[in-house]
Amino acid sequence: MYVLRRLFSPNCSSVKAEKEQGKLLRKIGRRGKGKGAFDMPCGVAVTKSGDIVVADTENHRIQIFSPEGVFKFKFGTKGPNPEQLNYPLGVAMTTDDHVAVTDGVNAAVKIFSCDGVLQSCYSHSGEIEFPYGLAVTHDNFLVLTDICKHAVYVLYPSGGISHTFGSYGDSPKEFDHPYFVAVNRSKQIVVSDAGNSSIKIFQFEGKILRVFSFQDFKLPAEGYVSLYGLCTDSDGNTLVVCNSTVCIVTKNGRLWEVVTSNDGLTSPKGVTFSPNGRLIVTQSSFDEKHDVCVFKYNADDYKSLNTLMYYALSI
Numbered sequence: 001m002y003v004l005r006r007l008f009s010p011n012c013s014s015v016k017a018e019k020e021q022g023k024l025l026r027k028i029g030r031r032g033k034g035k036g037a038f039d040m041p042c043g044v045a046v047t048k049s050g051d052i053v054v055a056d057t058e059n060h061r062i063q064i065f066s067p068e069g070v071f072k073f074k075f076g077t078k079g080p081n082p083e084q085l086n087y088p089l090g091v092a093m094t095t096d097d098h099v100a101v102t103d104g105v106n107a108a109v110k111i112f113s114c115d116g117v118l119q120s121c122y123s124h125s126g127e128i129e130f131p132y133g134l135a136v137t138h139d140n141f142l143v144l145t146d147i148c149k150h151a152v153y154v155l156y157p158s159g160g161i162s163h164t165f166g167s168y169g170d171s172p173k174e175f176d177h178p179y180f181v182a183v184n185r186s187k188q189i190v191v192s193d194a195g196n197s198s199i200k201i202f203q204f205e206g207k208i209l210r211v212f213s214f215q216d217f218k219l220p221a222e223g224y225v226s227l228y229g230l231c232t233d234s235d236g237n238t239l240v241v242c243n244s245t246v247c248i249v250t251k252n253g254r255l256w257e258v259v260t261s262n263d264g265l266t267s268p269k270g271v272t273f274s275p276n277g278r279l280i281v282t283q284s285s286f287d288e289k290h291d292v293c294v295f296k297y298n299a300d301d302y303k304s305l306n307t308l309m310y311y312a313l314s315i
Contacts, residue, residue: 023295024264025278028052028069031290033059036071038290041282043091043134044229045099046274047114053099054282054292055088055270062088062099064114067276069294075116080106082121090134090144090180090270102131102144109134109142109155122159133180133192133230137204143181143189150175152191152206165206170196172211180270182230182238190238190249192227199227199240199249216253217242229271229281235299239279241268246279246295248302256305259295273297 029038039058046052050067061076062085076085086105094100098119099112108123109131122142129148136142140157151166152175166175176195183189188209189202201210214225219242228241238249239258244265247255259265259279267285274280279297283289 023259023297025294025296026069027264028065028292028294029290031288035074036063036065038063038282038284038292040284041290041292042089042270042284043102044270044272044280044282044292045091045093046272046280047093048097050274050276051114052274052280052292052294053091053093053114055091055101057087057089057104057284060085060087062091062101062112062116065292067274067278069292073115075112082108082110083118085110089132092134092136092142094136095138095140100134100136100142102134104130104132107131109144109159120159122155124161127161127164128153133178135181135183135189135230137183137187138185143183145175145178145181145191147177147179150178152178152181152189152202154189154204154206163206165202172200172208175200179228180230180241182232184232184238185236190230192230192240194227197225197227199238199253210253212249212253217255219243219255228269231272233273233297233299234275235303237299237302237305239271239273241271241281244268246271246281248305250305256302258297258302263295264293268293 038056042057043055052065054063056063060078063074064072088101089104090102092100101110111120131144132147133145142155150168153164154162156162175193178191179194180192187204191200198213244261246259267283267289268281269284270282272280279295281293
């Protein structure tokens with residue numbers, strides 16, 4: 001009913017304001033170097049128990065918080081060694097609930113236990129140059145973006161390269177700084193192609209399926225697009241960080257606002273969905289905004305997007 005009211009109410013803005021009031025549950029952290037503080041947090045993920053895992057990029061570490069936002073643990077120090085980190089950017093959970101991290105400057109993907117013990121380190125000299133976004137499939141393949149190679153790499157669960165696709169450019173199969181990546185339940189790869197202001201969907205093997213760009217997004221009176229974090233929810237909807245909002249990507253490419261600046265967002269970066277009905281968003285900018293926001297999110301509120309004129313992404 002919520003989506004129906006937004007579509008057909010003569011005063012959609014007041015309906016939206018009424019519905020969205022109180023979405024922000026809590027903010028975690030502030031700018032700093034101590035435990036629970038952040039310096040340019042980026043990727044975010046959720047463990048099976050609901051703990052929040054954050055790539056604290058410029059502190060060169062991973063921090064873990066309880067579902068209520070209480071600091072639990074941190075690991076990582078700056079350096080070139082396998083157990084160290086140097087600008088960790090993307091983070092995702094493996095099927096066995098280990099923390100997978102893209103270690104940007106060290107050009108590696110590293111797997112840690114939740115108590116910080118290194119399990120694996122995958123680096124491919126001459127291949128992967130600067131890994132950024134990261135997703136894990138249901139069968140434990142690692143999917144990552146490389147913003148220097150402008151490509152997507154798919155790694156076997158054992159860490160070897162399965163295949164790669166993309167290069168620099170503005171054609172449908174090319175990328176210009178593909179920052180974030182997600183994998184939906186159909187095992188399709190969704191990429192936020194920031195430089196081309198596009199969201200691109202590929203078959204797992206790399207065949208292009210769809211490209212959504214500015215004219216598809218139907219953004220309200222905004223003349224620019226800044227695309228960052230991606231995730232999927234329990235209904236298979238794809239969500240993306242666009243400018244200062246988190247949106248559902250609909251089947252025809254429209255971006256349907258879910259969380260906005262009215263809810264407390266200013267500089268969102270990464271986003272993840274928690275099965276306990278939460279959206280968790282990292283925020284980072286060059287001012288004092290370095291935190292993690294936890295929002296209420298009920299996928300049922302958007303179920304009618306599947307049956308009305310705007311359909312949730314499922315190709």
